[in-house]
Amino acid sequence: MARAVYIHVPFCLHHCGYCDFALVANRDHLIPQYLQALNNELQAHRRIVGDVVEVDTIFVGGGTPTHLSPETLRSLFTLIHQHFRPTMNAEISVEANPDGLCTERLDVLREHGVNRLSLGVQSFDDAVLRTLERTHTGAQAVETVRRCEQWIPNVSLDLIFGVPEQTAASWRRTLEVALTLPVRHISTYGLTFEKDTPFFRREQHGQLKRTPDKLERQMYLEAISKLTDAGLRHYEVSNFAHPNSECRHNMVYWNADEYFAFGPGAASYLGGVRRTNVRSVVRWLKAWQQSETAVEESEELSNEEKAREAIMLALRMRQGVNVPAFERRFGLRFAELAGAALQQHVDDGFLMQQSDFVSLTTEGLLIADTIIVDFL
Ligand code: SF4
Numbered sequence: 401m402a403r404a405v406y407i408h409v410p411f412c413l414h415h416c417g418y419c420d421f422a423l424v425a426n427r428d429h430l431i432p433q434y435l436q437a438l439n440n441e442l443q444a445h446r447r448i449v450g451d452v453v454e455v456d457t458i459f460v461g462g463g464t465p466t467h468l469s470p471e472t473l474r475s476l477f478t479l480i481h482q483h484f485r486p487t488m489n490a491e492i493s494v495e496a497n498p499d500g501l502c503t504e505r506l507d508v509l510r511e512h513g514v515n516r517l518s519l520g521v522q523s524f525d526d527a528v529l530r531t532l533e534r535t536h537t538g539a540q541a542v543e544t545v546r547r548c549e550q551w552i553p554n555v556s557l558d559l560i561f562g563v564p565e566q567t568a569a570s571w572r573r574t575l576e577v578a579l580t581l582p583v584r585h586i587s588t589y590g591l592t593f594e595k596d597t598p599f600f601r602r603e604q605h606g607q608l609k610r611t612p613d614k615l616e617r618q619m620y621l622e623a624i625s626k627l628t629d630a631g632l633r634h635y636e637v638s639n640f641a642h643p644n645s646e647c648r649h650n651m652v653y654w655n656a657d658e659y660f661a662f663g664p665g666a667a668s669y670l671g672g673v674r675r676t677n678v679r680s681v682v683r684w685l686k687a688w689q690q691s692e693t694a695v696e697e698s699e700e701l702s703n704e705e706k707a708r709e710a711i712m713l714a715l716r717m718r719q720g721v722n723v724p725a726f727e728r729r730f731g732l733r734f735a736e737l738a739g740a741a742l743q744q745h746v747d748d749g750f751l752m753q754q755s756d757f758v759s760l761t762t763e764g765l766l767i768a769d770t771i772i773v774d775f776l
Pocket of ligand 1: 412416
């Protein structure tokens with residue numbers, strides 16, 4: 401039985417132009433219907449599993465879960481706890497934005513056992529925040545992180561590089577400010593221009609300019625050196641943590657273990673079957689209001705497909721694939737499955753083999769997505 405659960409809360413104050421997550425903005429009148437639909441989806445899960453499930457991690461993501469009012473947040477957690485019982489040392493994470501994370505909301509989160517906050521700070525430079533259409537300032541972000549420490553000391557920051565017009569100096573400054581703050585974990589993402597986002601369209605019309613590859617690469621390398629010099633461990637392509645502060649919920653994904661997932665666009669992985677809910681918030685709502693399943697895609701993976709996915713996910717971790725453990729788990733030879741791609745990438749300097757592990761080199765990290773898909 402899976403021991404991790406993800407709950408998707410699809411509401412935001414504003415729909416940032418680069419974001420392609422499943423969410424709605426300015427549709428808060430849908431929040432009561434969302435809670436009802438989520439209740440129905442959780443009830444349906446309960447009929448299958450028959451009892452409350454004990455879990456090691458709960459991740460409430462979005463969207464912006466803390467966009468919900470304190471009262472609604474309370475109802476949401478009451479609902480989650482009716483179906484999932486966290487173990488004594490469970491990690492309970494909530495995604496939040498600096499604006500709106502008031503004392504009242506922090507109180508509710510703490511009361512319900514939340515012990516990790518993932519803050520969508522993105523930058524401490526107001527010009528970059530404006531380009532990203534974020535609704536907070538750098539100063540607000542600093543103040544929020546400091547305040548959170550008194551409620552929920554395990555704080556993680558999301559930061560974005562490669563934003564149009566962002567300079568190397570601005571990125572460096574953001575990293576430096578982050579390192580002055582009481583945070584245990586930092587995620588750094590290169591901005592992507594996802595199809596169907598306003599940013600993509602603006603880029604196509606020449607209104608936004610992509611950051612040159614060379615500068616983006618320099619920004620990523622700077623993040624690696626600054627953050628690791630400050631004592632954070634680079635444990636996954638985009639993630640850095642102080643000792644024992646890795647995100648345990650995300651480790652479940654990267655270890656290709658099982659997890660439950662609820663809400664629009666949420667994907668679960670149970671018994672070798674990946675099920676993805678419809679991304680449209682309204683379609684998901686309508687389906688579950690009538691207690692009809694809102695699964696859009698369901699795929700049962702063969703043992704070989706599971707193994708290939710596990711390679712892909714493990715390569716995202718700096719430790720890489722533990723070859724003997726992988727072969728015991730799937731009963732397949734790693735070298736046969738990895739085929740010619742393995743030797744080619746080793747020869748090209750993108751992958752390295754050290755004792756039992758195969759992992760990305762620093763050069764490989766810079767083109768991780770390209771390397772990883774070769775194992776699918
Ligand atoms: S606040 Fe976060 S989830 Fe919401 S639209 Fe912006 S980037 Fe997306």
